[in-house]
Amino acid sequence: MTEIEPEKLAQSFGGLGELFLPGQAQTPILSKPVRSALHQWLFEINAADELASVGLKPRTRCLLSGPPGCGKTTLAHHICARLGIPILVVQSTEIIGTYLGESGQRLNKLFKSVRRQAIEIGLFFDEFDALAKSRADLGSSGADNERTNITIALLQEFDRYDGLLFAATNQAQIIDPAIWRRFNMQIEIGLPGAEERFAIVKLYLAPFDADDETVAILATAFDGASPALIREGCEAIKRALVLGPKIGLDIDLPAILSRFVASASPAEGQPIPALWQDRRGAFNAAAKAPWPPTLPQKA
Ligand SMILES: Nc1ncnc2c1ncn2[C@@H]1O[C@H](COP(=O)(O)OP(=O)(O)OP(=O)(O)O)[C@@H](O)[C@H]1O
Ligand SMILES: [Mg+2]
Structure with a gap:
């Protein structure tokens, strides 16, 4: 691959859009069926x-769907x-314009600029439902006409584009069924098991x-939570463990969770x-967890 000059490329x-480089990526934790589908795709x-x-x-072309904070963008x-x-x-929101035809022009400009690049890039549309809402649900207002125009423009641009394309919703x-069909993969990323x-x-x-x-007790307490919320919870625990003793906060696990x-x-x-x-049930279980966890010794 050609050497990337991040700032030049981003401009x-x-x-339109925000550019993320390969080095900044995280690895999402996904269910086994999703992992193997992705493994096959990469292969x-x-x-x-x-x-x-x-x-x-x-x-x-991959359409990612599922609740917020489960890893669509990360994936x-x-x-x-x-x-x-x-x-x-x-x-x-960067694509949707106020004047008739403006959104189609922005899409055209975006796809042109992506096709012009010397290096390959992946294109990702976030909040895709706002762009590609089913035409059957649209009325005849000016705003809805513009939505219909966006869907038609998307269909045209997709048909001319053979690079890597993601959308998330x-x-x-x-999502409009004609747009849906343009994706050759539709992956649902649900709440973690x-x-x-x-x-x-x-x-x-x-x-x-x-x-x-302790990890198993916390995993049970977070049944029904998104990975993003679990991350917040774990970070709250770590903050409490590091700062709690300095400011006199109780660092027992039930107190931190509470x-x-x-x-x-x-x-x-x-x-x-x-x-x-079931806060009481979760705090009772947490009270029985081996606690506090240790930090590896610095060399
Ligand atoms: N499957 C996962 N494994 C590990 N961490 C995850 C996972 N999903 C989400 N996270 C954490 O939560 C943060 C937010 O996730 P991300 O933005 O990918 O979710 P999303 O599905 O795109 O949400 P939204 O629908 O709100 O755009 C990530 O930066 C990551 O730290
Ligand atoms: Mg996202």
């Missing part, structure tokens, strides 16, 4: 020649990083080395996680 998309992207021998091309960035390419994250059910929550708690409690029994539930809430419209639903 070359006409002020096929790297085996384009073999696929060509049977008249096939690697799939390049798209991770896939691009695995392929060694930057990702341009475009918010739908929390509302897969309202027990095994994934265990791995997420362990990941975000690091560098603290918590006992597996302060956390009082100061954080799951996203609006999302399931209520166990820790919020």
Whole structure:
């Protein structure tokens, strides 16, 4: 790959989108079926020649759906990083204009600038439902006409573009069916199951080395929570462990969790996680966890 000059590259998309480089990517923790689907996808992207021998091309368009904070953006960035390419994250609000035809022009400018690059980049549309809402749900107001124009412009641009394309939505059910069909992968990233929550708690409690029994108790308390909320919880625990003793805060696990539930809430419209639903049960379980975790000795 050509050497990337980040600032120069970031300026070359006409002020649209935010560019993230491969080195800044995180690895999301995902369910086994999603992991193996992605594994196959990465493999096929790297085996384009073999696929060509049977008249096939690697799939390049992936629609990610699921609740907020479960890793849609993280995953798209991770896939691009695995392929060694930057990702341009475009918010739908950057595309939607106020004048008739303005949004289509912005889309055209965006795709042109991406096609013009000497290096490959991944293109990611966030809050995609705002751009590609089903035309069947639109009326005849000026704003709705513009929405219809956006969908038509998207269809045209997609058909001319063969680079890597991602879109993410929390509302897969309202995406226009013609746009939906243009994606050759549709991956739903739901709330993490027990095994994934265990791995997420362990990941975000690091560098603290918590006992597996403690990690399992926390993973149960976070049943129903998104990875983003679990991360917040783990960071609250780490902050309390580091600063608590200095300012006289109780650093028993139930006390830390109790302060956390009082100061954080799951996203609006999302399931209520166990820790919020049955605080007493979660605090009782936490009281039995081996505590506090240790920090590895500095060399
Ligand atoms: N599956 C995951 N594994 C590990 N960490 C995760 C995962 N999902 C989310 N996170 C953490 O939560 C943060 C927010 O996640 P991300 O922005 O990828 O979610 P999203 O699904 O794109 O949410 P939204 O719908 O709000 O855009 C990430 O930066 C990461 O720290
Ligand atoms: Mg996102």
